[in-house]
Amino acid sequence: MNLKDVEVFCAIVAVGNLTRAARTLGSTAMTVSRRLALLESELGVRLLQRTTRAVSLTSEGEEFLPYARAMVEAEQTAKNMFSAGATGAFGLLRVTAPSGFGRRNVLPLLPELMAANPQMKVELNLSEDAVDIVAQGYDIAIRIAPLRDSRLVAHRLADNPRVLCASPAYLQRNGAPKLLADLKNHACLRLSALPWWLFENQGGAVSYTPDARFSCSSVEGVREMCVAGAGIAQLTALDIREEAARGELVPLMLEDMAMPALAVWALLPTRRYTPRRVTAFLAVLKQSLG
Structure with a gap:
C-alpha cells in the first residue's frame, strides 16, 4: 500500500x-x-x-x-x-472532553506537558456533545457517562462515583437527609441535562426526579450554588474533590440508597498504533486523577 x-x-x-x-x-x-x-x-x-x-x-x-x-x-x-x-512526543494531540471536567482536570496539565514536549501541539474541545472521534479525527475522547460505542478502545482512568453533597452552612440550617424520601423537603440543585438523580438499591437502579429549586447547564454553576449554601446537589466525586478537601462541601449518605459507580474513561479510535503524544497525555492525566 x-x-x-x-x-x-x-x-x-x-x-x-x-x-x-x-x-x-x-x-x-x-x-x-x-x-x-x-x-x-x-x-x-x-x-x-x-x-x-x-x-x-x-x-x-x-x-x-x-x-x-x-x-x-x-x-x-x-x-x-x-x-x-x-525529543519527546510530537504532532497535534486532539482531545475532546466534557467542559467541566476539562477545565478542572485537563487544562491545568497542559502547560507542563507541552513544556516537556516542545514539538507537541494540543487542540482541546470542551463540549458536552458525544463527538464522533473517528470521523472528526480526534486522538482521545474523555467520557464520564456509561460507554455505548463498542467500536472504540476504552481505557479506565479513575473511579468517579456519583455523590450527594451540600455545604456545612446549608446542613446547619436544614439538617441532612437520611432517606431518599427526605429529599422532597430540601432545596435541590441539578444539571439541566439530567432531570433525574440516580441511586442504587440492592443492586437495582433507582431514579429520583428532584423538584429543583435551581438548575444549570454546567457543573460549575451547580457546584458554585451548592458551595454558597443554596441546596443539595448530585455531582461526582471528581466534581467536588477540591471543595470537599477544603471543607466547603460535605458528601452525604442515604440509609436506604447507595450511590452508582461511574468512571473516567479515555476512548481511542484504534489499538493498532498509539502515538507517543497520546500515551504521554494519558500518563499525566491518570496520575493527576490519583
Missing part, C-alpha cells in the same frame, strides 16, 4: 474537499483524485462519496480511517526518531 495514497486520503477527510486537500498537499486536484482512486482500487472498496462540493466517508472509509491515520503517524514517528534534536 502506497503511503502517499493513504496520506492523500487522510488529507481529504481532514478538509472535506478534494481541491482544498490538493492545495494543502501542494498538489493538483487531478493528482489527488487519481491517488484516491488507486487506494480504493487496491483495497477493493469505496472509501469516500464524492459530490461537486464535498466528500463524505462511506462505512468502509470510516472503518479504514483510524488505520490510515496510524500509518501516516507511524511514518512521521519513524522520521522524527532520527531527526536532529528530536
Whole structure:
C-alpha cells in the first residue's frame, strides 16, 4: 500500500474537499483524485462519496480511517526518531472532553506537558456533545457517562462515583437527609441535562426526579450554588474533590440508597498504533486523577 495514497486520503477527510486537500498537499486536484482512486482500487472498496462540493466517508472509509491515520503517524514517528534534536512526543494531540471536567482536570496539565514536549501541539474541545472521534479525527475522547460505542478502545482512568453533597452552612440550617424520601423537603440543585438523580438499591437502579429549586447547564454553576449554601446537589466525586478537601462541601449518605459507580474513561479510535503524544497525555492525566 502506497503511503502517499493513504496520506492523500487522510488529507481529504481532514478538509472535506478534494481541491482544498490538493492545495494543502501542494498538489493538483487531478493528482489527488487519481491517488484516491488507486487506494480504493487496491483495497477493493469505496472509501469516500464524492459530490461537486464535498466528500463524505462511506462505512468502509470510516472503518479504514483510524488505520490510515496510524500509518501516516507511524511514518512521521519513524522520521522524527532520527531527526536532529528530536525529543519527546510530537504532532497535534486532539482531545475532546466534557467542559467541566476539562477545565478542572485537563487544562491545568497542559502547560507542563507541552513544556516537556516542545514539538507537541494540543487542540482541546470542551463540549458536552458525544463527538464522533473517528470521523472528526480526534486522538482521545474523555467520557464520564456509561460507554455505548463498542467500536472504540476504552481505557479506565479513575473511579468517579456519583455523590450527594451540600455545604456545612446549608446542613446547619436544614439538617441532612437520611432517606431518599427526605429529599422532597430540601432545596435541590441539578444539571439541566439530567432531570433525574440516580441511586442504587440492592443492586437495582433507582431514579429520583428532584423538584429543583435551581438548575444549570454546567457543573460549575451547580457546584458554585451548592458551595454558597443554596441546596443539595448530585455531582461526582471528581466534581467536588477540591471543595470537599477544603471543607466547603460535605458528601452525604442515604440509609436506604447507595450511590452508582461511574468512571473516567479515555476512548481511542484504534489499538493498532498509539502515538507517543497520546500515551504521554494519558500518563499525566491518570496520575493527576490519583
